[in-house]
Structure formats: C-alpha cells, structure tokens
Amino acid sequence: MASTSTLLLPSLSSKNLHIAVPIRTNSFVRRTTKFSTKCSSNPESKDQFINLTPAPESINTTSAEKFPIEKRRRSEIIRDRTQRGIEKPEPPNFEIGWKRTKEINLEKPKGYVIMDFLEKFEALMAREFGSKELLAKAGEIVAERAREEAEVLRDEGKVEERMVTELFRVLKLMEMDLAMVKASVKDETLSQRIEQARARCRQAILVANSF
C-alpha cells in the first residue's frame, strides 16, 4: 500500500508542472498582442478616435421647449378638494347621536323583597300546593319572613312605623284566612276561602309597595 501511494504522488506533481507551463505561455502571448495594438503610433487610428467622439455642438442640442416629456398637469380632483375644505358643514335639523327618550328606572321600591315573597306565595295559591296544611304552613313562614324584613326596614329608618303596623295587621288577617282554608271541608268552600286569602295577600303586596 505504501508503495502505491508514493507512486501516485509524483505522477500528480509531474502532471501539474507539465500543464502549468503552456497556460503561462499562452497568457503571455495574448498580453503582448494587446500591448502592441495599444502602443501603435499610426495617425489613422488617431483620426478614428477623434471621429468617434461626439462633436461639442451636439451636446446640448435639445432645448427646454422641445423636451419630449410633457409637464404634469394639476388634477381637478385635488383642486376641488382644496376648494371644499376638510370638514363638511352639518346639515340642518341633524341630531348628533341617539338620545334616550324613555328612562329606565333601576331603583326598586323599599318593600321589594316583601313584595317578592308575597307574590310567590300568591302564585302558589293559584297552583297545586299539595295539602291544605302545607299551604297554611307555607303562609305562616312567608308572613314571618315578611315581618322580619319589615322590622329591618323600620330599624334602619327607611319605613314609617304606621306603615309597618298596617302591614303586620294585613299579614295577621292573611294568616287567619289561611287558618280558615285549613279548616275547610268541601271543595267549594275551599276554593272560596283560597280566593279570599289571595285577595288578602294582594292587599299586603299593595301595602308593601307603598313603603
């Protein structure tokens, strides 16, 4: 193997040396030919050079008036815009923005919670309430809760004493009506007494609304 590699190296080097010589010779020859053409002192070549150069008279032959490109004209649109101006005047009888015509009342009455409880109970009496005893107990709980809310409002000073007293009286009457509902036997009597209790409940709602 070592002998083989040593044999390749001299052959490559010899080839390179052999190839380089003719390239240099050719380039030298070409360069010499170029120099000979440039360094010649023939008078005819000078005349040709002079002829190739443009005459000084023809340098500025085109005048400004005869310039081929036409000058830019002003745009009519731009002129119109400048005349009109940036802002447009407001038309007559034009209202800016939408205006609310109806106010939304977000405030609730002071007795809103009591009204809500009583409305739920009044709606219960119009539906299937299970048994009479259960309806009476529900009425007691609703009345008790309404009294608690009324007492809280009175303690905070938001409601007058006489209004609270009136509400308590109506709630007591409602409880009495519910006791009559509980004691009823016939269906006809039951329906009549339920209607009476509902009317009393609506009366209590009106009292709570007037707080």
Next chain:
Amino acid sequence: MQGTLSVWLAKRGLVHRSLGFDYQGIETLQIKPEDWHSIAVILYVYGYNYLRSQCAYDVAPGGLLASVYHLTRIEYGVNQAEEVCIKVFTHRSNPRIPSVFWVWKSTDFQERESYDMLGITYDSHPRLKRILMPESWIGWPLRKDYIAPNFYEIQDAY
C-alpha cells in the same frame, strides 16, 4: 346525619327525607312531587334565591327517574354561599314533576333538557319541548333502557 335545613324543616313539620351529604359536603334532601311547589316557595323565602343547576338522571334500569335541583343562597358580603341539593323522584311510567320556572327563572332551558333526554314532563312549564334532539325523535336518549338507533335510522329520523 341531618343538616341545618333538614333540622329547620323538621322543626316546622314539613315532610321531607334527608339523604345525607354528597361528596362535596352539600346537604341533600328528597321531596315529594306533589309538595314540590310549596317547598320551593318555602326554600325561596328561607333564602335560596338562586337555582345554580337543574338536571335529571335514571336511577336504575326500570326504576325511578330523579330530578335534581342545586339551590344557592346568595347574599352580599358572604364569600362562601350556602348550597343545598333537592331531589324529586318520579315513576318511569308517565313521569310528571311540577315546574318551578315561576320561582327560579334559570330553570327554563334546564328543565327542557331534562324533558328531552329523560322524558320527565314538567307541569306548567311555559315552553316544554325538545331542546337538543329534533322534534320527531323517538325515545329518551339518556334513559338506561334506551336502544340507540343505527346509522341509517338516524338518517330517517332527520
């Protein structure tokens, strides 16, 4: 073991059944369907003013259907709201439960979904009709005895 609400209801003489507590510690009660209207008003007046969730499930194949109500007591200044779970059971044949839409408005679409999936009819619901499946669908998909139709039958259903 009884919770606070169960003790209060028992003190008032209201008929119910305590089912203990769920895995989150929420008190669970069972109410009769015929008493649900009155109990709903009582719970609303007690303070449970928000219906957080309503759903239904099939207890067992051929068994009862249950309607579940998760109620929350939302108050100002209270970070941890008090919660309770109410379950109303009904029979599989002609299941009817009173609707509480008139007490908690948030139960509207949820009761419709329960009707659609399990066939529980909520009485006095304003718009009780299917909400997910088409109106022409046959059967209640979430019942445990439901037989799912094959691909071609689904095409026919539409």
